[in-house]
Amino acid sequence: MGAGRVPEFRSDNTLINLQHLTKRFSRSGNEVTAVDGVDLNIREGEIYGIIGYSGAGKSTLIRMLNGLEQPTSGSVTVNGLEMSSISGAELRKARQKVSMIFQHFNLLWSRTVEENISLPLEIAGADKAARAERVRELVRLVGLEGREKAYPSELSGGQKQRVGIARALANEPRVLLCDEATSALDPETTDSILDLLTSINRRLGLTIVLITHEMHVIRKICHRVAVMEAGKVVEEGDVLQVFKSPEQPITKRFVSQVTEPGDARQAISQLGEAYPDGTLIRLGFVGDRAEQPVLAKLIRSFDINVNILQGNIAQTHGGAFGSLVLQLSGDGNAVREAIAFLHAEGVETEVIAHD
Structure with missing residues (x-):
């Protein structure tokens, strides 16, 4: 299943590049700038965190990484492919390599665990035997053995998110986007999901981009972090360095959540x-x-x-x-x-x- 175990993140290879990325919306006749001239490089194999309070623009930004939102200006390049310039079948194919998990799981309640995980494989046209084998691998990977026939209503919040993670990994993506993926979970369950994401990153070499408003999440699993405020990235760097010497007032507030x-x-x-x-x-x-x-x-x-x-x-x-x-x-x-x-x-x- 995918690549073997990889060492701690050391890559200098850029997988995701954002240049002057801007997104504006028109609301009630007023123009709102949700993302304002963001430049970022996210390296292959790293866990990259984007943190900000509500309204900072982080959710809009992450949705532009897989083409769910198109930028007003600037570019989004993933694995050499400019996501902001493709559409139709080409965009749908590219999205198979940029998967996403969500705060509220987004599972199909009429489908069992294994049927939810199998859905992307069905859409991709995989045959029944290949789907079944892949689902078995993913169930083992996320620790859901024995729950394959359960429906989402029979699962805990942490188990639902494990199904979401398995489903997102079905087509062997290069990138996993996490949109406040632990915000609906209690602290103990949050830690177990973060441990799972860390394990997946190390075992598969998967690049993970997560957005959050919780500095605990950044501290626990991220290699680097960008701090967003009012649509801009106001600070960025290695997590340890940011904890050591936060520069912006908003960064100091986030760091104090954990250190003080x-x-x-x-x-x-x-x-x-x-x-x-x-x-x-x-x-x-x-x-x-x-x-x-x-x-x-x-x-x-x-x-x-x-x-x-x-x-x-x-x-x-x-x-x-x-x-x-x-x-x-x-x-x-x-x-x-x-x-x-x-x-x-x-x-x-x-x-x-x-x-």
Whole structure:
């Protein structure tokens, strides 16, 4: 079934290229620009995330990748084929290699699991034996053994999305588009679907483009991310680098969803009140630095008291990132030297409060 297992994403080959992509709609006599001059390169074999709040233009953008929407201007090129310049039978054939899964699954409720998965193969004209074999492969791939004869009404949300994924893979696409594919799922089920997408990406070398408003989704599975606001891509880069050094205000808000949720921000404020003595600092650890014994070296090297007040660590495809809130107390010079030491060690350090 398709290619064998591939290593972690390393490709520099562009599979999807967007140039000056713009989409305008006319609504009630007013012109609305949904996508505004977007330039992007998405590489073969990567998981690429597009994040933005409602109305940012991300859903319109992803629909132009498979020709469901035509751009007002600019171009969409997928695997060397300009999607924005083809139509009819040529476009239908191209869409077989650019599949899509949706937030609300879009299954046919009158069809069983295996019949839903088989539908694209029927449309493509595959014979009955080939369809049956392919459906068996896909059922195994997405972990739905024993549920082949079930109808969508008999499935959980996560199982429905697994059917949607299997159906999208039926014609062995080069690209899988995910339109808020986990937004209707609970957190545990979301993680299981993200794990499945990661496994499919690695096993098949499939390029995955997903849109979301949840930074947890980006953190967990994406190699690179584009941040959209008001139809524009305002920031783009490797996920770990974006977490390390977000530049735009909207990106900082998204990153704080994962690195510093609302209850943590409130807790840090409360810590400043609860520990008025000494200096309160927040440390940011990124990549290999998150796994180094920097704190142990700090304690051994300086005659200060170090109190760990709060901390967390998480993983991205590019490596680990995390944060610690510490209280440093002792001689003022020693505290300042300790903070300078942390800077020298490559640890991002922010003084939250000091006496």
